[in-house]
Amino acid sequence: MKRRAMFTTASLLAAGVVFSGVAAAQATIKIGVLHSLSGTMAISETTLKDTVLMMIDAQNKKGGVLGKKLEAVVVDPASNWPLFAEKASQLLEKDKVSVVFGCWTSVSRKSVLPVFEKDNGLLFYPVQYEGEESSKNVIYTGAAPNQQAIPAVDYLMKEVGVKRWVLEGTDYVYPRTTNKILEAYLLAKGVKPADISINYTPFGNSDWQTRVAAIKKFGSAGKKTAVVSTINGDANVPFYKELGNQKISAEDIPVVAFSVGEEELSGLDAKPLVGQLAAWNYFESINTPANKAFIDQWHTFIKNPKRTTNDPMEATYIGFNLWVKAVTKAGTTDPAKVIDTLPGIETPNLTGGTAKVLPNHHITKPVYIGEVKADGQFNVVWKSAGEVAGDAWSDYLPGSKNIEADWVTLKCGNYNTVTKVCSGQNFK
């Protein structure tokens, strides 16, 4: 019995070796994964690397794409922005990957942008960002400000009756741009400048006493006040702890956050956060068959039934499926042809809707507002009517109001509808 088992194992092993030999001999389609696996961003990005690997694994079990197996090329840009550009050119020039899934922070995206444009590669970017960009070589599967920040503010204004606003952010490009858009939006909606307070704190700020006391004071003027938080990851825990300690509850001054999701909540004691709001395009708690299957698949793949799923994971899932569909439709993995095929491609998202690639290289996404529950999950309290089309250039900033991105008819990421000039990709 024992001997036979050993024999079986050995033959299986042998078969495995032969099989992998055959597979290696066959041409594979290479997929680049450009997420930090070390450094400060590893905490968020490692999950997305695993998501891409899971999707590749599942696709290969279905027979791959165009009859070929997919092969992941994983590199580690180590949360180091210049290294992102270096690794991106390695992926595109040396490994000749057909597509890259990667980046989290805006600065990493900005640093790889010239590389992708020079080598005419294709990048799927899965994280909500500040907008004001549309590259020919990037598909933005995360939310633009009009798919997250603006609906969240609308919700607070209309459903909660907020009259006074604190825009609290970490001092870098995403909060600054988002807050600029939100401030313009609020002013356009008739909010008085005296009712808006904008503040920035350094990265990883851990002493929130003064800020929270100031928020408390700002919120005690007799008008309903809310905080719109673009505070970056690590600074959130001490911020919410301080809110809890100074007895500011979500009923008095709600805080709506754009970068606190299930994964972040799993690393902290969620009790002081109960009732605080987050705006995303996906929540793990949304009950659809697709989402349930995705969560099960994730738990099986990562071998840990306690791991959460989150919004950027869904964006990665959508991006991957969009790419597979576009490649299948185009009949080739040549990035240039796939880029031309992508606009108009549709794929179901995990919350029962459809994600469609728009001519501006953004996608349609539903918007959800959730309240934090004690178990670190979200209770959806508001949902947009249908999907919202991502807008690359904000309509509320004076500089970008007239700018349009259209890679189908205009073939331009930055077209000024007044002067009728396409001024290249970077808005000047």
Added chain:
Amino acid sequence: MRRFSMGGQWPLVLLLAVASVTRIYAQSPKDAAFLSVLGELREASYSDKASIAERLSQTGHSSVRVVLTALLEDRLYYRNSDQKVFVVKTADADPLALIDPLSLKAAGSAPADGMTKIGTNNSLRHTLKMTVAHFSLGSADAAVRLDAVHEMSLSLDEETVALLRKRLAVETNSGVRKEISIALALSTLDGSDSRARLQAVATLSDSVSQDVRNRLALLLDKSPDGTFVESDAKVRQAAAAAVESIDRWRTFYSDIQTLFFGLSLGSVLVLIAIGLAITFGVMGVINMAHGELMMLGAYTTYVVQTAMPEHIGISILVAIPAAFAVSGLMGVLMERTIIRYLYGRPLETLLATFGVSLLLQQLVRSIFTALNRSVITPDWMSGELKLNDALSITYNRLYIVIFTLIVFSAIVAVFKRTRLGLDIRAVSQNRAMAKAMGIRTEWVDAMTFGLGAGIAGVAGVALSQLTNVGPDLGQSYIIDSFMVVVFGGVGNLWGSLIGGMSMGVTNKLLEPWIGAVLAKIFVLVALILFIQVRPRGLFPPRGRAAEDK
């Protein structure tokens, strides 16, 4: 909110006891009405739930308070099989212990997946709090009553005023009495009797609450037609004076608060620097892994909490010696295996300890993953000590200030009063002479480094209550701790105390004016300039020992 919910459960227990004695047997028409309204909660939207809750309280049923409190605390469920609504003892338990909403008696238990929670959102909780506040006025706990009065004073109508009047007549607690009289005075401001209004303004001028100030300021406003909202000039005058006095007091208290913020930031700086003041200050070792020793302390807290989930309250106290031991042993290990070969070679020490810091970070990543770990704040450390309406001090900061002072005194005592301290001082002043006197200098080196590392671990326990517990924890504090030690004067513990405190206070005094980012930059620039003028810091070492260094 926390205090509120804790208080809410005691009356529930009381009521349960009462209910089990009285025993409501038959289902009266009142019960039927109550049940049918209660049933509507199952499918309703959040906005409808608010009006259903309102109707529920109008039924006047004896269970209203318990049911609404349960709804507020996420403890109201319905059974999927028969759609029957139940109150449960503790939310999110499995199985759930059911309580019948009518009789308030235990009604067995049910598996959690057979029950659906009736959810709430912020605005519904807000309404519920208000409704429950009406019932809470009769609570036995003065703190609950105080919260209830405060809640009610935010939306005063005839009914609440009548309730408050009734309560004032029997209220014995002076704090609650004061809060009620303020609420009543606020309601009087709407009345037509100008003498009563004047009286009310006088009552309110003693308060330092922002809500009261806002209400009084409204009296000074003009209506759109140009007339004053408050017709009586005398009342207006009194109100203006009251607003001014409240503002003055609030500014005064907010200055005190800023000072406390500064001291608490300062004590965190001192706490993270004391260990370094020993290893860098006394021994002259540039230990770049100091931050990681703090991180080990923070992770020790996490491990201790995971090991004793039932006793979170005392886990922090257990974690302090544990973290001291873990980080201290790591320090001794570092000293024996690496640093002792590098004495007198600062550059190599710096590089070697930097390498150790990377090793420790990766070690933690491998064991605990790169994700942050959640360290729970015990109840006794959360919340704030409310001194009055304008001044509150958060407990966690208060304890950390006290803790820093204790740790500091303990270290000073070790240095001044113990044999080890004497040896350390002797070795640091003149190694050769100390050796000649029979002191085992190598042993003293190891112990000193271990002591410094252990204190870093203890600082880590405190940091676990303030910030993220992750592999990068140490890096965000290492610069600050070196700054404090250099500013205070290398080799001087008191220098670190004064240095850290003054840096904290300066930072917090500047923050409201120029923002957190600029305040940090300003402190750094000021420090660089200071070091230019006095390179040896605030309290430079003096005497012969100083010349040798």
